Ligand code: FES
């Protein structure tokens with residue numbers, strides 16, 4: 001493999017030499033999984049990150065590329081309800097599993113209570129970190145609708161926010177939890 005910069009950091013990719021291109025084609029596998037409730041199928045090298053398949057093959061660009069090394073949380077999605085770094089998870093390993101991304105957060109066109117609360121609390125500045133943070137918040141609230149402040153902090157610990165909106169994010173998650181509890185009563 002030789003490495004090449006193409007358009008920018010996000011496009012820093014491995015470009016196979018010509019002699020390797022046929023071999024790469026042979027490595028492609030037919031992989032099916034459940035994405036935001038719908039069955040999808042892709043033909044891809046099973047070893048590439050799920051993030052690339054979501055963004056480049058399936059057009060779901062809400063999930064972000066940040067570091068590519070499991071250090072920022074921008075790429076977080078839910079795999080079987082559990083937050084996972086999609087930059088590190090090989091797409092072949094999610095065959096048959098249920099994946100949820102930020103695009104699946106709102107149901108039937110209405111915003112999710114988390115989305116309402118993040119807007120109300122103005123819990124974001126540039127917004128780059130938010131898709132990942134929202135997915136981890138969702139996983140937390142699906143397990144625990146009355147999270148304490150330190151439980152929210154622990155759940156969101158894998159996420160970096162360079163704009164420093166941490167306090168607002170915690171308030172927004174608490175507000176969403178209150179709304180979700182009320183909706184259940
Ligand atoms: S892009 Fe996956 S953790 Fe940063």
Ligand code: FES
Nearest residue numbers: 125127161162163
């Ligand atoms: S709002 Fe900008 S990185 Fe979090």
